[in-house]
Each structure stands twice: as structure tokens, then as C-alpha cells.
Amino acid sequence: MSDPAPKPSKPFGTEFSENMATAYFKNGEWSSAEIGPVQNLSLHPASHVLHYGSECFEGMKAYRTMEGGAQIFRLNKHAARMKRSTELLFLPFPGEEFLKKIVCDLVAENRESIPDAPGTLYIRPAIIGTEANIGAAGTGSSEACFFMLTSPVGAYFSGDKALRILIKEDGMRAVPGFGSAKTGGNYAAALKQVIGARTEYQADQVLFCPGGDVQETGASNFMLLNDEELITKPLNDTFLHGVTRDSVLTLAKSLGYRVTERDFHADEIISWIADGGEAALSGTAAVLAGVGTFIRNGKEFYAGGEGGAVGKNTKRIREALTAIQVGDAEDQFGWLTVV
Ligand SMILES: Cc1ncc(COP(=O)(O)O)c(C=O)c1O
Incomplete structure (x- = not known):
């Protein structure tokens, strides 16, 4: 022992x-x-x-x-x-x-x-x-x-707490062409907006959607999901190519979800959650964290009912991912290096 x-x-x-x-x-x-x-x-x-x-x-x-x-x-x-x-x-x-x-x-x-x-x-x-x-x-x-x-x-976000996210359609996180670099300058450039969202709206994070194009938050990637499908932006050089994003897409496919990588507009987030869909952030620190509330143009929109709650598909995929990471499930994709 x-x-x-x-x-x-x-x-x-x-x-x-x-x-x-x-x-x-x-x-x-x-x-x-x-x-x-x-x-x-x-x-x-x-x-x-x-x-x-x-x-x-x-x-x-x-x-x-x-x-x-x-x-x-x-x-x-x-x-x-x-x-x-x-x-x-x-x-x-x-x-x-x-x-x-x-x-x-x-x-x-x-x-x-x-x-x-x-x-x-x-x-x-x-x-x-x-x-x-x-x-x-x-x-x-x-x-x-x-x-x-x-x-x-310890855990960065508790998996059960649904997050509050500000949808920001003016301004961007990173200069196009540089979003895929994991460099301090991109975080510095986003800081004013992230701090503003926290102080003005008590938001946990900003979802950067320049001109409506849903990209990523200040520290994680973003996805929509429901019982059948998971949607996320396709890789390009405007945002960071998350290792967790890649892992979640692979896992979701293996669990039978249809995985769609396509561009989508901030309007679609609102209609998606109005139809009962879920939204989540993925990242090494965030793992897969459910969004409960979106703030857009000063108005609140809830996923999973008033006040917002973490959805069951988000929990399911999060648990599947964590099980592999901690060694409770088989490392079926060869993701772990044992030292
Ligand atoms: C801006 C940004 N996007 C996405 C991610 C998610 O990347 P990963 O899943 O590799 O941690 C992170 C976290 O590191 C991040 O800071």
C-alpha cells in the first residue's frame, strides 16, 4: 500500500x-x-x-x-x-x-x-x-x-454547479491566426472582458462570439449537446484546440452520440436550450462543466429550467472521461502515460 x-x-x-x-x-x-x-x-x-x-x-x-x-x-x-x-x-x-x-x-x-x-x-x-x-x-x-x-x-469547477456565462458578440478573445497558440498574450487580451463579465454580471466566464460566431470562452472550449447529438465549432486558427475537446468528441462518438463539427451562431444557443438542450465547457481545468445560465444583451436564459442545472448528458460524458483519467475505466484510446 x-x-x-x-x-x-x-x-x-x-x-x-x-x-x-x-x-x-x-x-x-x-x-x-x-x-x-x-x-x-x-x-x-x-x-x-x-x-x-x-x-x-x-x-x-x-x-x-x-x-x-x-x-x-x-x-x-x-x-x-x-x-x-x-x-x-x-x-x-x-x-x-x-x-x-x-x-x-x-x-x-x-x-x-x-x-x-x-x-x-x-x-x-x-x-x-x-x-x-x-x-x-x-x-x-x-x-x-x-x-x-x-x-x-483540487477541482476547478465543482461538477454539479451549473455555470453562468456571458455571451459576448462584440470583441474577440484572440487575433485571428493566433487563437490556436497557448500564449499569455491571448489571456491578457481577454482579461478586460473576463473581469468585466464577472463584476457586471457575476458571470463565471465569457463566451466569445464575434459577430455571433460561437468560438470559445476565456479558458475552455464550448459545446452544445442533447440526448442524440454534440455540436462544436470545427478547428480553425481563431481558437485554442483543446485536448479535452478532442477527447470529449471521441468519447461522445463511442457512446453513440452524433458528433457535428460546424460553425454556429449565438442565436442557436438560445433556441437550443429553449428546446431542452444542454451546453458545456471543456478544458483540462474545467473537465466538462455544464452551463446553467447564459446572459445575452442583459437578459438571462436558462438551460435545464429556472436557475439552470447541469444536464444529464454533460454529466454522463464528464463521468466517462473522468473514469478513464483516474483509471476506473479501461484506457480504450491509449490516452494515458503511466510513470
Ligand atoms: C482559451 C482556452 N480554450 C480552450 C481550452 C481547453 O484546452 P484543453 O482542453 O487542452 O485544456 C483552454 C484551457 O486550457 C483555454 O485556456
Whole structure:
């Protein structure tokens, strides 16, 4: 029997395991990765990232197994997305195999800090441009730092609480062409709208729908579902290609839902829920979170009746996904890396 798992005691993202990983890119090559105690980074004040935002990151999770080991969810897919983000930011990338190995090594090193379900170990690798050159606004950074933290976390949203979402048709989350990069700049650009939605409407999140085109929220993808069908936007470069989105679509198909990837208008959300349909957000942190209330042009619209409730199809798919992640169901799609 393994030691009892720790319980995360601090808010999501503020507690860290003991060790971090670092590697540096200089003179055209990456150093080997090192694992050591979490400590401050040392940066020249002219570092590219501090002025021109050359930064990208990933967010994935490791789950504690019954035996006290760890399994990482969809490591390959996260490594591929990080590569894509570095390409969009003209940052050096150490290679998917390098990244996967150091993720496994760090999770193994920090294994004891993985909480029991519904807690998980959130894994946050990042790459930043460190060339000391304030004249480099128009070039990529020739030097970079890779670093990675792991953070024991509890559930981000309780699965039973239906969310309040503001539908925003003016303004967008990311510049078209850059939405598929997981970069801090996109979150910074959305912040004013996300904070405004919270303070003005007590909304949990904003659903960005420029000109009515339903894209994604500030931190998750979006889908409509009912007993037969699941609808979500097809992949393009205006939004982040969620690993959870991909997993939910695969699972929904295997559970017999018709999965439709097509563009749809914000009007359709309102008619969909009026017909008894459900809406949900998908993401590594959100898992699959049901929406209860939409706010549009100052008016509230409820999914699942007055006040809003999490729908049964949302719960069903969420549970199927979680069962695979924690090892209660067979890993039928080969999504887990055991370390
Ligand atoms: C803007 C945005 N869209 C979508 C997602 C969902 O992506 P994933 O399922 O890979 O976590 C996230 C979460 O990371 C996000 O921040």
C-alpha cells in the first residue's frame, strides 16, 4: 500500500510540488534538462519575453493511481500543441520527445504530491524568450528558457454547479491566426472582458462570439449537446484546440452520440436550450462543466429550467472521461502515460 495522498489546501494554481525542471537554449542548442527545488528564475531586464511577450505554455494533468503511481493524460497531444505554439511565436522548441521525457521525469520526482481524485497534479511547462535585446520587436528570441512546475490541485469547477456565462458578440478573445497558440498574450487580451463579465454580471466566464460566431470562452472550449447529438465549432486558427475537446468528441462518438463539427451562431444557443438542450465547457481545468445560465444583451436564459442545472448528458460524458483519467475505466484510446 502506498502512503496516503496529500490533500490540496490552497486555491487552484497556488500550491507547488517541491521540484521544477529547467533547460536553456543558447548558441543554437538546448542544454539538458535539470530537475531541482522550485526557485526563482534569473532574467535580464531586457529579456524578449518581458517586452514582446514571447511566451507559451501548456496545462495538463497527472492522476494518482491506486498503487500510488501516476498517469498523465494525453501527453502526446499536449507536446504537439506546445510545438505548434512555439512555431507561432518564433520560439525555439526542444522537441516533443524531450518534452515528454522531462514531463515524465518531473512527475515521477514529484509523485508524492499527487492528491487523490478529484484532486490531480496540474503540470505547467512554459517556454520564454530570454534574448536580452529590447531592439528585437520584429525578430524571434534567439535564446530561451524552458521551465516546468507541477501543482497539486483540487477541482476547478465543482461538477454539479451549473455555470453562468456571458455571451459576448462584440470583441474577440484572440487575433485571428493566433487563437490556436497557448500564449499569455491571448489571456491578457481577454482579461478586460473576463473581469468585466464577472463584476457586471457575476458571470463565471465569457463566451466569445464575434459577430455571433460561437468560438470559445476565456479558458475552455464550448459545446452544445442533447440526448442524440454534440455540436462544436470545427478547428480553425481563431481558437485554442483543446485536448479535452478532442477527447470529449471521441468519447461522445463511442457512446453513440452524433458528433457535428460546424460553425454556429449565438442565436442557436438560445433556441437550443429553449428546446431542452444542454451546453458545456471543456478544458483540462474545467473537465466538462455544464452551463446553467447564459446572459445575452442583459437578459438571462436558462438551460435545464429556472436557475439552470447541469444536464444529464454533460454529466454522463464528464463521468466517462473522468473514469478513464483516474483509471476506473479501461484506457480504450491509449490516452494515458503511466510513470
Ligand atoms: C482559451 C482556452 N480554450 C480552450 C481550452 C481547453 O484546452 P484543453 O482542453 O487542452 O485544456 C483552454 C484551457 O486550457 C483555454 O485556456
